[in-house]
Amino acid sequence: MLRLSRSIVSQQEANAVSRVLLKDGYLGMGNEVQAFETELADFVGTSHESVICVNSGTAALHLAVQAVLNPGDEILVQSLTYVASFQAISAVGVVPIACEVLPDSLTIDLDDAKQRLTARTKAIMPVHYASNPGDLDAIYAFAKEHNLRVIEDAAHAFGCTYQNHKIGSFGDIICFSFDGIKNITSGEGGAVVTTDSIVAEKVKDARLLGVEKDTQKRFSNERSWEFDVTQQGYRYHLSNVFAAIGRVQLKRFPTEFAPKRIALAKVYRTRLAKISGIQLLSTDLGAIIPHIQPILVLQGQRDRLRQFLVKQGIQTGIHYKPNHLLTYYGGGKTQLPITEQLYNELLSLPLHPGLTIDDINQVCDVINRFFNEN
Ligand SMILES: Cc1ncc(COP(=O)(O)O)c(C=O)c1O
Structure with missing residues (x-):
């Protein structure tokens, strides 16, 4: 997994x-x-x-x-x-x-x-x-x-x-x-x-x-x-x-964690940019150290892609359920259509310094296969 x-x-x-x-x-x-x-x-x-x-x-x-x-x-x-x-x-x-949020960032x-x-x-x-x-x-x-x-x-x-x-x-x-x-x-x-x-x-x-x-x-x-x-x-x-x-951890960060996170995220960005069913968020890997790797899965395919990845042993997440939909914060009384749309498209892929470039390539291969088959 x-x-x-x-x-x-x-x-x-x-x-x-x-x-x-x-x-x-x-x-x-x-x-x-x-x-x-x-x-x-x-x-x-x-x-x-x-x-x-x-x-x-x-x-x-x-x-x-x-x-x-x-x-x-x-x-x-x-x-x-x-x-x-x-x-x-x-x-x-x-x-x-x-x-609301800006849909590109x-x-x-x-x-x-x-x-x-x-x-x-x-x-x-x-x-x-x-x-x-x-x-x-x-x-x-x-x-x-x-x-x-x-x-x-x-x-x-x-x-x-x-x-x-x-x-x-x-x-x-x-x-x-x-x-x-x-x-x-x-x-x-x-x-x-x-x-x-x-x-x-x-x-x-x-x-x-x-x-x-x-x-x-x-x-x-x-x-x-x-x-x-x-x-x-x-x-x-x-x-x-x-x-x-x-x-x-602070000592290890500049030499181990930061370069590793950037290197892994770069592979995702290069490979996933070629898939038309996916939209990447705008980011600057020269300036930030990515904590998570969210993507937008278009055309209502998010949940199917998610299941496909799980079957191949790849865990994913959804960052986040919008707070205005939670009962304690109004249960959707406020409408935020952009946020709600994004919530249906968001999918976070594995990202942590324990992964290898090969692992990321494997995730991208599975995503490619999904879009080729669908
Ligand atoms: C955006 C955001 N804000 C606040 C927090 C809260 O941090 P902690 O888990 O250390 O309480 C988190 C943690 O996941 C977060 O992702």
């Missing part, structure tokens, strides 16, 4: 975990998390105090939303994203306003978003779908014009660049995910990146149950006993065990 995605971990990660377990013996949030934050900041190209690690990408988004918005505020977000984006928003009592359609602005709109959440940050210049100009905060859902986009600048090195608030199958993993984990020091302080406290300035204490192996709490907080801090995995 060729898997859609999987974690790629080695003895190096296992050694790092056993160092924390057996030598350091401190499994909570401490020096290992501090080191991971510093190394992430250096990698991304931002100041050390701008990176705040948490225990998932969803937690990163949740704390980012809580830091800048209030219950009843509205945020513009594409419907075509993982439910995590929507859940992080509604957890704060903020209303996610589902928007599946990033937010600003013309559509503009129609959905109200007096309550306070932010926009662009989702870097399949690692593509879209037209961030236009998004930030739109935000400036309408006085909105920008929370980038960069769960897919760790290590990617926009106009030669790494995602996270510029912008308002950027959220990464390090769950098991992302560009790098810490087992589970995520990070908020922001140079807004007020937001950074709020997020740092909120990840530790709202206990003020606990981060500094924990990084010097102390605890706060006398403290104040001024906001709702959560147990969202990262553990030293997970940070140790993330640190190894």
